[in-house]
Amino acid sequence: LLHFATETSQLHQGAIVLAGAKIHEFRSLEASEAARALAQDYPYGFEVVSTHSDGRRHFFHAPGVLALRAWMDCLRAAAEFSGMGYMWRRAKRKGGGAFWKRRWFVYCPVSGALAVYGDATQMLSGQPKHVIDLLG
Secondary structure, X not given: OXXXXXXXXXXXXXXXXXXXXXXXXXXXXXXXXXXXHHOOOOOOEEXXXXXXXXXXXXXXXXXXXXXXXXXXXXXHHHHOOOXXXXXEXXXXXXXXXXXXXXXXXXXXXXXXXXXXXXXXXXXXXOOOOEEEEXXX
């Protein structure tokens, strides 16, 4: 799955909050003008519109129609739950330099636990890479 820059920022932004987000296929009438303009070059593209921050739009492109449907179904389901999202951070390499690490997360406000997953498959299977107690 290809993620490219939002219309208002560069890729080094920190997170996408999925809770309450709107997910639209580029060719959809509900998609933004910017997303519809990308439909010609990215036929399997979709946008995620965050409703919890400043309404930033994140654009994605899947490798085919089946992957597009699977990702959109997954993200739409995730958008119905509070405390779920996608984040990335800059990690230092041994010997110098840095690279970007992407992680999925689910936050439980009752327990204060932040479950961090290495990828969407781990998140869907319920097998977190790390669980962080934010209240402890």
